[in-house]
Amino acid sequence: KYCCLNGIQPESVELKLNLNNTYTLSFTVDKYVSYFGKQYESNGYYRLETFSRIYVENIGWFIMSQPTVNNDGISETKEVKAESIDIEFVQCDLINFKINCGTTDSREMLVQDNVDVDEDTGVEFAKEQIKFYNPDNENLSLLNILIKESGMTDWTVGYVDTIAKKYKEYQDGELVETEVLLADEVPYFDVNSRSIYAFMTQDIVKYFECLILFDIDKKKINAYRVENIGEDTNLHIGFRNLQNTNSITVDENSIYTRCRAYGADDLSIRYVNFGLDKIENIDYFLNTKYLPENLINKYKLWKSDVEEKRPDYIELSRKYNEQLEVI
Numbered sequence: 638k639y640c641c642l643n644g645i646q647p648e649s650v651e652l653k654l655n656l657n658n659t660y661t662l663s664f665t666v667d668k669y670v671s672y673f674g675k676q677y678e679s680n681g682y683y684r685l686e687t688f689s690r691i692y693v694e695n696i697g698w699f700i701m702s703q704p705t706v707n708n709d710g711i712s713e714t715k716e717v718k719a720e721s722i723d724i725e726f727v728q729c730d731l732i733n734f735k736i737n738c739g740t741t742d743s744r745e746m747l748v749q750d751n752v753d754v755d756e757d758t759g760v761e762f763a764k765e766q767i768k769f770y771n772p773d774n775e776n777l778s779l780l781n782i783l784i785k786e787s788g789m790t791d792w793t794v795g796y797v798d799t800i801a802k803k804y805k806e807y808q809d810g811e812l813v814e815t816e817v818l819l820a821d822e823v824p825y826f827d828v829n830s831r832s833i834y835a836f837m838t839q840d841i842v843k844y845f846e847c848l849i850l851f852d853i854d855k856k857k858i859n860a861y862r863v864e865n866i867g868e869d870t871n872l873h874i875g876f877r878n879l880q881n882t883n884s885i886t887v888d889e890n891s892i893y894t895r896c897r898a899y900g901a902d903d904l905s906i907r908y909v910n911f912g913l914d915k916i917e918n919i920d921y922f923l924n925t926k927y928l929p930e931n932l933i934n935k936y937k938l939w940k941s942d943v944e945e946k947r948p949d950y951i952e953l954s955r956k957y958n959e960q961l962e963v964i
Contacts, residue, residue, distance in 0.1 A: 638692055644670050644679025646714075652693070657838065657848050660721035662691065662699045668713040685715050690722070697853030698722035723851035726834035729787040734828040734836075736779060737766045748776045769845060770797045770820040770860070779824055779841075780858060787833050795857030798847065800865045807909075807951050819847060819862055894919045908954035911943070 649665035666685060669676040691699045699719035707714050735743040745763040746752055752761050771778035772794075775785070780794045801816035822845055828836065837849045837858070848866055850859045874880050895917045898906045905914040923933050 639684065640680040642666060642679065642681050642685075642691075644668065644682060652696070654696075657842075657850065659724050660696070660699070660853065662693065662717075662719045662721075664717050666715045666717060668715070682715065685717055691717075691719055695854075698856070699853075700724055721851065721853045722856065723853060724834065725789065726787055726837065727832050729789070729833045731783075731786060731828050731831050731833055731836055734786075734826065734831070736782075736824055736826040737763075738825065738827055739763070744782060745777065748774075751777070766823050768820060769822045769824060770794060772820075780860070783833055783837060784858070789856075792856045792858060795852055795855070795859040797860045798862045798865055800862065802862060807948050809952065809955075812948065819845065819860060892921065894922070908958065909947070909951050911947075911950055 644667040646665045646667065649663075651661075651663045653661045655661075666682060667679055668682050670679045671677075685701065685704055687701060687703045689701045691701060693699065699721055701717060701719045704718070705716040707716065733742070737743065737745055739762065740746065741761070743763075745765070745767045746761065748763075751764050753764050754761050765774075765777055767777045767779055767782070769778075770780050775781035778794075780797075784790075784792050784794070798819040801818050804815050804817060805812055806815070807813070824841075824844055826840065826844075828840070831840070841847070841849060845860075846863055848861050848863055850861065851857075852859060895915050897915050899914055906916070907914050910916070919936075922928065923936065925933070928936075
């Protein structure tokens with residue numbers, strides 16, 4: 638740290654703290670400050686330029702953009718705007734970045750002593766796949782790989798959610814429940830070109846259904862599953878205490894009753910979804926404002942029957958595809 642800024646106009650300071658976005662900081666600094674009737678250039682004024690770093694006590698580090706200089710002939714000020722230090726990951730790009738793709742240029746295939754060869758086919762394969770976070774081997778840890786790619790060696794991995802998530806899947810016609818830690822989740826990515834910041838805050842967040850939160854003080858990358866973040870404060874806000882008004886709005890463009898699920902190479906969900914590639918959810922409309930009661934009851938019975946028979950359908954589909962392989 639170089640110096641404290643003693644020319645800041647206190648009333649101009651604005652700090653916005655966001656959960657999963659960059660923090661923003663703004664303030665105005667006078668070029669000169671007065672001491673005992675004399676004017677002196679304020680501390681660090683000439684250092685407030687593009688990419689200068691500012692430390693806010695108990696909050697963390699910020700990076701400046703180019704300040705605006707105002708001069709009215711009597712006094713001069715700089716209007717400073719800065720974003721939290723995690724924004725520096727925007728400057729780092731991932732180019733042809735592949736994770737667990739199985740190709741020769743995929744990252745797990747480039748790790749020393751992690752490639753073996755199938756004796757029957759002669760095809761190379763990775764002994765161990767890259768996980769979300771692998772503290773025992775940074776070369777097989779997605780978070781560590783991203784830090785290494787960025788070149789930001791002063792950043793480290795902080796907290797990674799320790800509450801296992803329960804998954805349900807059908808195996809041989811039976812519903813099986815498994816528990817998986819966020820650190821042990823196995824990703825699959827094929828990125829042509831993307832900034833590391835966008836990759837972490839968008840691609841990773843969507844794929845793992847988690848939040849990437851940056852500790853801008855200690856420069857640590859933390860990861861939480863969405864359902865586990867925060868603490869129950871046991872506080873309740875209502876009209877009896879603090880709440881004065883509320884308003885509820887609905888974005889109709891975000892309401893979907895049906896979506897089609899598909900992937901590359903004609904990959905679909907038809908074999909587990911009764912020959913259909915569409916998923917439907919009309920629960921929002923299952924009330925008498927939209928449908929008659931008897932139709933709602935029939936629909937719910939039909940939906941219950943579908944889910945009850947789904948394991949049988951999946952098992953038959955598996956056998957069907959096995960016979961196709963034989964043929």
